[in-house]
Amino acid sequence: MGPAMSADVGGGPAGSWKVTLPCTRAEAEAIDAGPELPLDPAPTLATSEEVLDDAEAWRLDAYFAQQPSAHAIAAIAALAPSAGAAPLVERLADEDWVTISQAGLAPLHVGRFFVHAGDETPPAGTRALRIAAGRAFGTGHHETTSGCLAMLDALERDGAAFASVVDIGTGTGLLAFAAAYLWPGAAIVATDIDPVAVDVTRENAAANGVEGIALVVADGTLDPAVVGPAPYELVIANILAGPLVSMAPELAAIAAPGATIVLAGLLETQRAAVVAAYQACGCALAEVDRRGDWSVLRLTAGAERFVPSGPFDPKGRDGWALDL
Incomplete structure (x- = not known):
């Protein structure tokens, strides 16, 4: 390994x-x-x-x-x-x-994306993203991130179009970069609780020629720079099961009616608890991509924008970026 x-x-x-x-x-x-x-x-x-x-x-x-x-x-x-x-x-x-x-970070080819850490030549027709192993999670080699890449790629191939995107727990910025490539012109916000991760995302964006992504250091959605541009048509959160459950009301609240919500970082054994938390906020499970012991979920927000009944509970925040 x-x-x-x-x-x-x-x-x-x-x-x-x-x-x-x-x-x-x-x-x-x-x-x-x-x-x-x-x-x-x-x-x-x-x-x-x-x-x-x-x-x-x-x-x-x-x-x-x-x-x-x-x-x-x-x-x-x-x-x-x-x-x-x-x-x-x-x-x-x-x-x-x-x-x-x-040495263990071989190039990764997922859909139209070629994620690499060195000077490898990308296959024709792919969008190369150079994400070196460094100070933040998200090189794309873990099932959670590769699964999210595959799901985003499939969404665009199936005709999905998004004008606004938020990537919660962005890590290295990889998924935000993929969204920027698939939906050029979309307003994209990428956040992480770790300021180092946001710095890494900024560096990676410059290295890959990605422009226009708003970067925010934030605990979940608890920052005006995240809430202000809401609602979002695509919400991505690749973190861990605990924070996903804790943040269900927050993520549902910033999702536009009928928005697509992509969740990852959870084990298959944790899927039921995560799905239940989002169903309680009016979301419906649309797809499960199981990869080994891990699952990537696609949910659809309710027909009406979710309005939380009380203040958000910040418990369960420990453990953020997961992608390896």
Whole structure:
């Protein structure tokens, strides 16, 4: 299993030492957001899945340009308190660890999209999107993101047209970029609770020549810059089941009557709870794309715009961008 993504919180030449320990997906998400480490120079951190789709079976690798001190090892261990064991410290041969850390990110071809992390030549007729593994989730290689890409591509092929789009928990911006390509001229808002992710999206947009997307650091929809342009004809949220359930009234409230809502980041075992939360807000399930243990949902908003009965409950927000 290749690295799902990496967080470059340091720099310098190829590392010659590696500190490894197990972690959970939740810890990996926190690590990949770019933790502040009391180390100078800082190591480069990479997280990866040890067991596909197992939230408890992840790995943290920290690359150092020189032998790490006991203080440095302790700082790395503090990032993964679930490990319950001493980190593995090993001397590496003189290798390009950046190449090693990216090796698992083979180019991904989904519909009309070719997502890659390097200099690969895209197939004819595809829209290439260069999304390197970096400081935010969303390289497209996880079933949730590739499933969303496939669903968006199919929607456009079937004649769907959207003038307004919002991407909640945008991560690297990949799904917002896809929407901009499929529906040029649409007003698109991309949000994330993590300011690092928004910075990454801005960088990726410039690298891919994507213009006109409004980027907002926001907790769900709880920002005037997200609510102001509502209602949206297409709502995308690729996060996690807990936030999806918590945010059901928020997302339904910013959806236009009859809007398309694409939800991902949930396991098949969590589908019923997520669907029930949105049905309670007047939405109807239109399609399920099951990919392994994961499901991508397409729902249709009610014929009348949903009006919440009370203030939004911010509980359940922990754990945002999921795409690997």
